[in-house]
Amino acid sequence: MKEKYFPLVIALSLIAIGIVLRILPHPANFAPIAAISIFGGSVLPRKVAVWVPLGAMMISDAIIGFYSLMPLIWICYLVIALASCKWLRPANFRKGALLTVSSSVFFYVVTNFGVWLTSGMYVHNWAGLVSCYSLALPFFRNTALSDIIYTAALFGIYALATHKQTAPVKATSQ
Numbered sequence: 001m002k003e004k005y006f007p008l009v010i011a012l013s014l015i016a017i018g019i020v021l022r023i024l025p026h027p028a029n030f031a032p033i034a035a036i037s038i039f040g041g042s043v044l045p046r047k048v049a050v051w052v053p054l055g056a057m058m059i060s061d062a063i064i065g066f067y068s069l070m071p072l073i074w075i076c077y078l079v080i081a082l083a084s085c086k087w088l089r090p091a092n093f094r095k096g097a098l099l100t101v102s103s104s105v106f107f108y109v110v111t112n113f114g115v116w117l118t119s120g121m122y123v124h125n126w127a128g129l130v131s132c133y134s135l136a137l138p139f140f141r142n143t144a145l146s147d148i149i150y151t152a153a154l155f156g157i158y159a160l161a162t163h164k165q166t167a168p169v170k171a172t173s174q
Contacts, residue, residue: 023060023064034077053077075133104140
């Protein structure tokens with residue numbers, strides 16, 4: 001009976017973690033949503049995995065405030081979750097590390113292209129695009145660090161929580 005609800009507990013916990021860590025003060029772009037997308041895609045059923053990061057984003061964006069690139073950012077997390085569903089089943093360290101770094105790069109490339117295209121902050125030529133990506137490098141650093149740290153933490157906590165003890169526990173006499 002407990003195993004039936006385990007994916008639901010994981011999903012709700014990930015949504016809660018995502019909401020809280022986005023609302024609490026944090027460095028720009030240092031958030032757990034990509035890690036939640038990667039981890040959820042690896043361990044949750046696909047139909048649940050895609051809604052977990054979207055649920056965390058929808059609720060936290062409703063609290064924080066809506067913004068123009070919101071649909072593009074949500075799509076990025078959806079793509080990351082789907083990629084994780086495909087490539088991290090079964091998960092291993094090498095594939096997980098590669099997907100985590102690739103997700104950071106994917107998010108940086110797509111979202112900054114969206115900023116360049118829609119914000120009016122940059123001239124719509126090659127120099128403006130290069131300027132946009134160059135000025136976004138500090139944000140990319142934070143994105144990559146948070147993706148690596150939070151993904152490792154989620155998989156590590158999951159491994160500890162689901163590890164089955166194989167050696168019998170010795171009773172101590174008192």
